Amino acid sequence: MIQVLMALKFLSRGSMKGEKVGMANSLRASMSPGSIFRILMRFFQLIMGIVVIGLYAQDLTRAHNAGVKYDSKWMYATITGTLASFWAIVCMLPLVKAWFLFGIDFIVFILYIAAFGIFGKMYINEDPEGNGGIIRMKHAVWILLVNMLLWFTSFVYGAVVFWKYWKGKRSPTMAV
Template identity: 40%
Template sequence: MGVLGMTAGYLLFSILHFFQFVLAVTVCGLYGIDLQRARSHGAYADGKWVYAEVVGGLSALTAILYLIPFILKFAAVTIWSFVMFVLWIALFGLFGSMYIHEDPEGNADIQRMKNAVWVDLANALLWLIGFIASAAYWWTHRERRSRFTGRARLGRNASTRSTGLSA
């Protein structure tokens, strides 16, 4: 059964989405510092940092929406989770190429960005786990129908009524 009427699968997905939300908000904060600093100095907002904020915002919004019960039964959830994974990998590659091999030499801003790169990778891995888990969930909970007419239900949700035809 589960805790308070919730299934174990829903609880596990909820924990996953909670951590996806927390890390997405963390990324928004880490990259938002530089955007705020640029805005206060009258400089333009670099597109790379704006991209990081957009990915973080989309990720946070998606994680909140995924907490809605029974939303994981839709195939679009699996596809969108894969899209989020690709966006996070692109973000990791973009900032990883800039900061992984950089020596901070006591510069707190560069150290913060090096840390942000690893948070990006953690987000990508969480979205990959979410993609695989939602694909498995969808595959095992999809409604199957007969091949030729599409009218008969197959599988564990199928009706066992007789069609009235004799063999």
């Protein structure tokens, strides 16, 4: 009976005294508010990138099925969503220091600015007159704006973390 109680106590603690910390405990201990923010930001960027792909690729599919040439604006938006989604997945990997590569976030931000400019000029002031395609594109413009803001936020966050890291590396109090 005593051994059963000891086993239950061991299982509830997750480790024995003096034993190295397990993977779950290590992960829990390494989750700072900054890393939680980073993972959530990248997750939303991934989801919103997939939304952009879905909104613009359906028109490309429709053009393909009709045998019509693809419109380069829709291709640009779809490729931007694809690149953004891919980069969001890469940045969610645990060993990637995405803040070190904050310049790529800036590039994706610029790509979304261009897409927002292209489609905003075409659809923001457009009167849909009951046309479902135009209504969908008006909504897609605001999705592009949200993506643009998400990528700008991750760029600024990465730049701040990089600056703090670089400043800490160069401080005279740190051992070389």
